[in-house]
Amino acid sequence: MGTDSIPAPHGIETGLDRTGPVSRPGTYLELIHSWIVTVDHKRLGILYICYALLFLLVAGSEAMLIRIQLFFPHNNFLSPYTFNRMFTMHGTTMVFLMGMPMLFGFGNYLVPLMIGARDMAFPRLNAFSFWISAFSGFLLYYSFIGGVGLYGTGSAPDVAWFAYAPLTERPFSPGHSTDYWAVAVLANGIGSIGTAINIIATVFCMRCKGMKLSRLPLLPWLYATTSFLVLVAVSPLTAAQAMLLIDRYLGGHFFDTQMGGSAILWAHFFWIFGHPEVYVLVLPAFAFANEIIPVFSRKAIFGYPAMVAASVGIGFISLGVWAHHMFTIGMTSFGNAFFTLSTMLVSIPTGIKTFNWLATLWGGKIRFAPPMLFAIAFLFQWVIAGLTGIMLSVSAWNWQLHNSYFVVAHFHYVLVGAIVFMVFAAIYFWYPKMTGRMLDERLGKWHFWLMVIGFHMTFDVMHFPGLLGMPRQIFTYEPDRGWTLLNQIVSVGGFIQAIAVLVLVYNLVHSYFRGAVAGPDPWDAWTLEWSTTSPPPAYNFVVDPVVASRRPLWDLKHPEDPDSAFE
Amino acid sequence: MKLGLIFVRCIIATALLVVCLCARAAPSSTSIFSNKSTPAHELNDLSMFVLGITGLIFLGVSSLLVYAIVKFRARKGDTTEPPQVFGSMQIELSWTIIPILIIVVLFLTTARVLFSVQDAQKPKSALDVIVVGHQFWWEFRYPQYNVVTANELHLPVSSKEAPRPAFMKLTSADVMHSFWVPQLGGKTDVLPNRVNEMWMDPQETGLFVGQCAQFCGPEHAKMLLRVYVDTPEQFKAWIVSQQKAQAELMPLPGGPHRSAGETAPNLGNQGGVVNIATNKVPPNSPTTRGNVITSLGESQEISARTGQYVFEHEACISCHTVSGTVATGRYGPDLTHLMSRDTIASGVASNTKENLLNWIGDPNQIKPGSMMPAMHLSDTQNKQITAYLMTLK
Numbered sequence: 001m002g003t004d005s006i007p008a009p010h011g012i013e014t015g016l017d018r019t020g021p022v023s024r025p026g027t028y029l030e031l032i033h034s035w036i037v038t039v040d041h042k043r044l045g046i047l048y049i050c051y052a053l054l055f056l057l058v059a060g061s062e063a064m065l066i067r068i069q070l071f072f073p074h075n076n077f078l079s080p081y082t083f084n085r086m087f088t089m090h091g092t093t094m095v096f097l098m099g100m101p102m103l104f105g106f107g108n109y110l111v112p113l114m115i116g117a118r119d120m121a122f123p124r125l126n127a128f129s130f131w132i133s134a135f136s137g138f139l140l141y142y143s144f145i146g147g148v149g150l151y152g153t154g155s156a157p158d159v160a161w162f163a164y165a166p167l168t169e170r171p172f173s174p175g176h177s178t179d180y181w182a183v184a185v186l187a188n189g190i191g192s193i194g195t196a197i198n199i200i201a202t203v204f205c206m207r208c209k210g211m212k213l214s215r216l217p218l219l220p221w222l223y224a225t226t227s228f229l230v231l232v233a234v235s236p237l238t239a240a241q242a243m244l245l246i247d248r249y250l251g252g253h254f255f256d257t258q259m260g261g262s263a264i265l266w267a268h269f270f271w272i273f274g275h276p277e278v279y280v281l282v283l284p285a286f287a288f289a290n291e292i293i294p295v296f297s298r299k300a301i302f303g304y305p306a307m308v309a310a311s312v313g314i315g316f317i318s319l320g321v322w323a324h325h326m327f328t329i330g331m332t333s334f335g336n337a338f339f340t341l342s343t344m345l346v347s348i349p350t351g352i353k354t355f356n357w358l359a360t361l362w363g364g365k366i367r368f369a370p371p372m373l374f375a376i377a378f379l380f381q382w383v384i385a386g387l388t389g390i391m392l393s394v395s396a397w398n399w400q401l402h403n404s405y406f407v408v409a410h411f412h413y414v415l416v417g418a419i420v421f422m423v424f425a426a427i428y429f430w431y432p433k434m435t436g437r438m439l440d441e442r443l444g445k446w447h448f449w450l451m452v453i454g455f456h457m458t459f460d461v462m463h464f465p466g467l468l469g470m471p472r473q474i475f476t477y478e479p480d481r482g483w484t485l486l487n488q489i490v491s492v493g494g495f496i497q498a499i500a501v502l503v504l505v506y507n508l509v510h511s512y513f514r515g516a517v518a519g520p521d522p523w524d525a526w527t528l529e530w531s532t533t534s535p536p537p538a539y540n541f542v543v544d545p546v547v548a549s550r551r552p553l554w555d556l557k558h559p560e561d562p563d564s565a566f567e
Numbered sequence: 568m569k570l571g572l573i574f575v576r577c578i579i580a581t582a583l584l585v586v587c588l589c590a591r592a593a594p595s596s597t598s599i600f601s602n603k604s605t606p607a608h609e610l611n612d613l614s615m616f617v618l619g620i621t622g623l624i625f626l627g628v629s630s631l632l633v634y635a636i637v638k639f640r641a642r643k644g645d646t647t648e649p650p651q652v653f654g655s656m657q658i659e660l661s662w663t664i665i666p667i668l669i670i671v672v673l674f675l676t677t678a679r680v681l682f683s684v685q686d687a688q689k690p691k692s693a694l695d696v697i698v699v700g701h702q703f704w705w706e707f708r709y710p711q712y713n714v715v716t717a718n719e720l721h722l723p724v725s726s727k728e729a730p731r732p733a734f735m736k737l738t739s740a741d742v743m744h745s746f747w748v749p750q751l752g753g754k755t756d757v758l759p760n761r762v763n764e765m766w767m768d769p770q771e772t773g774l775f776v777g778q779c780a781q782f783c784g785p786e787h788a789k790m791l792l793r794v795y796v797d798t799p800e801q802f803k804a805w806i807v808s809q810q811k812a813q814a815e816l817m818p819l820p821g822g823p824h825r826s827a828g829e830t831a832p833n834l835g836n837q838g839g840v841v842n843i844a845t846n847k848v849p850p851n852s853p854t855t856r857g858n859v860i861t862s863l864g865e866s867q868e869i870s871a872r873t874g875q876y877v878f879e880h881e882a883c884i885s886c887h888t889v890s891g892t893v894a895t896g897r898y899g900p901d902l903t904h905l906m907s908r909d910t911i912a913s914g915v916a917s918n919t920k921e922n923l924l925n926w927i928g929d930p931n932q933i934k935p936g937s938m939m940p941a942m943h944l945s946d947t948q949n950k951q952i953t954a955y956l957m958t959l960k
Contacts, residue, residue: 080785080936160782166759167742257759263743303654328745329756330763333685337678344670355662358631365641365649376636383628387621396680397614399753400599403780469597469749471780474788481597
């Protein structure tokens with residue numbers, strides 16, 4: 001086994017490995033060293049995914065603490081200070097340390113394999129991006145030890161994940177916890193931009209022979225779109241963090257309202273990042289669906305050109321909708337109307353995507369393996385998330401819904417119901433490729449059903465306290481508002497989801513050692529990553545692949561009815 | 568498999584129904600659907616329309632999905648591949664154009680409500696209210712009447728025949744807050760260094776509650792709002808009572824003696840300047856008064872008189888105003904008519920003697936993170952201050 005390839009579990013042959021055998025088995029130190037200095041896109045992808053899973057557990061635990069606190073009205077389980085730190089860290093962690101790394105991890109792993117390349121365009125930049133992202137995560141969490149929060153109390157950031165000015169200014173947030181937040185987000189942004197540049201360069205310059213853009217699988221297409229969004233959206237965020245730090249340390253007044261600064265300016269900066277960010281996260285989830293749904297329906301994706309156009313369209317439109325987070329901030333009626341319309345427009349390309357997935361299922365022979373179960377749940381949940389999104393885009397109604405638990409339920413429907421569900425689907429789908437072993441299907445079904453039940457208990461019910469007037473980010477609530485029972489159902493559901501995630505973690509570890517051997521192509525799929533061994537050797541392909549259609553492996557398996565005949 | 572999915576959907580539908588019933592049965596006074604003013608009505612009608620359309624879309628799409636999943640599941644033992652279909656221009660056009668039409672309808676409906684609520688003309692009979700958000704309480708000013716109060720907003724009821732909408736200008740003294748009383752209308756953010764506007768015309772008398780809807784610091788959750796909608800007569804009487812200033816309970820050297828409750832306009836404390844209608848010498852200052860009646864400082868007597876002495880000689884007056892006295896602080900709530908309010912600490916506790924005493928002893932026990940410091944006064948002093956506050960009717 002070559003030292004650069006991923007160590008395969010015992011009993012897995014990486015048959016195409018032509019490097020000479022090492023003369024002695026490597027020590028653990030050498031193993032760790034090889035992972036730290038690696039520039040292999042597959043190893044970095046796995047590092048990203050493990051890092052993201054770690055923070056999924058951390059931020060999930062924070063969510064559980066939040067849910068315990070909200071189980072009873074006037075509960076004293078957490079102090080308001082701790083509660084505020086918990087939801088700030090939960091939000092920041094889930095977006096920056098779990099969502100982005102998880103999706104970049106899969107992107108790193110899959111994009112070169114799917115376009116028939118041997119690595120990313122800039123392997124060293126890739127390693128740098130990962131390590132600076134990792135640094136940002138540990139920096140943020142170091143604030144529990146080193147930071148001091150609002151009014152000098154406690155530690156860790158407690159200004160909410162959108163950190164509205166002027167709460168983050170020195171008079172209101174002395175100490176250093178806000179600095180940890182700003183610097184960590186800034187460092188994370190540098191990593192994200194690095195990876196985005198890398199993915200764009202890889203997709204546009206590294207495709208194998210025959211892979212025109214019109215033959216590019218949808219996953220790399222969507223990752224390229226996402227990466228453009230990262231470039232455009234993360235830059236304002238980075239700029240805003242720099243401005244905030246200038247305010248806090250160099251006497252600037254960008255957001256210092258007491259010296260004529262503007263609180264709205266921060267809101268614009270943050271959401272011009274924050275809304276495209278939602279699409280940065282959800283487009284990769286769509287990308288997984290675009291690969292998984294066809295394979296388990298046994299049909300080609302329906303309307304490939306429309307899917308590409310819709311994805312790129314979502315990318316463009318999403319850059320012009322940010323102020324729908326600010327309908328209550330006091331924009332003019334014309335401004336509100338503009339952002340109502342632009343936001344509603346997003347539903348057209350997303351609608352196209354949804355219907356195309358439906359049409360892909362239509363007339364297929366659907367197999368209900370764990371990846372497909374998660375993908376089907378995703379479809380239903382995505383429809384609901386989209387429809388509550390339309391409700392929120394109705395700016396006049398948004399004056400009631402904004403900043404209530406209805407919004408919390410809506411964006412968790414997107415982030416968990418769509419994105420996390422598709423991440424789970426992707427884990428079940430590509431884990432055999434990454435390790436050479438299948439994940440246990442029985443545990444997978446346990447995971448799925450617990451997750452579905454927990455998810456719907458939590459996030460379906462969570463809409464209602466919002467409609468009953470419960471604002472978000474409150475550490476406790478009044479007993480006479482009719483929110484108590486609803487919050488208790490939500491909390492119980494949250495714990496069921498936590499158990500589901502633990503089942504997944506157990507499955508990941510268990511199957512690494514005990515899982516059935518997968519072979520190169522366990523799902524009978526059609527894209528290039530399934531043409532090489534599982535796990536692939538360091539150089540991915542022995543011979544550079546040449547493709548003649550969007551589904552090169554279909555052509556191989558069905559020479560009598562090749563896709564290339566229809567191009 | 569198919570049974571499983573249908574089962575799950577059924578469970579979800581039942582759960583939703585149960586939740587709806589719970590929500591209806593709950594004694595919630597903050598539901599956005601139980602609206603009591605014109606803007607809230609308009610928002611509610613719009614929301615019903617949107618719910619209807621989105622509900623239909625959901626039914627349509629999800630039934631198609633369920634049908635496809637059930638109908639096109641792989642049969643056991645069937646290993647053949649289905650016919651490969653790559654797309655269809657007509658079908659794809661149809662599911663592009665139909666959503667566009669729906670969006671046109673939705674947008675036009677929204678725009679109508681949006682402009683009619685947000686750009687409503689202010690009638691002559693409108694009541695002006697200035698709302699100032701503070702960490703973690705609300706200041707309300709009625710510039711037409713020179714009344715300042717805190718946390719409990721009084722509005723006159725409005726009807727078609729006698730419209731009396733409140734047009735509110737909202738701003739913040741520190742960080743961002745958001746004013747939200749769901750039954751009376753949508754929320755409007757309250758920003759420092761900026762004035763936002765909103766209006767409401769409550770059509771029913773009664774108490775309407777809400778709270779700050781923008782995270783503003785440790786005690787964001789306990790920045791509650793209470794809006795009392797009074798009949799026009801009650802409102803008038805309330806205004807008159809709020810306009811009265813309080814009196815110094817001590818005879819002042821060279822100053823007039825005025826008893827509590829004697830009418831003198833409460834001008835708030837515009838510009839931070841004490842503005843007492845009697846054009847006498849500045850009533851007094853803590854230092855001069857300290858020289859006049861030193862003995863009260865150590866007095867064990869628990870009375871309003873001694874309470875006022877302590878109130879005015881400790882730091883209380885740095886932050887609090889009691890109109891008509893030397894207390895002109897602006898950082899904390901105006902206490903001139905404290906006892907006319909039902910609650911203290913922005914709706915956190917009812918306004919009882921016991922709660923006041925505890926609050927003065929250590930505000931953080933009742934509301935951790937409150938900006939009011941524990942002054943570490945003696946028990947006697949706390950009781951004296953409470954006795955004084957209890958007279959601020």
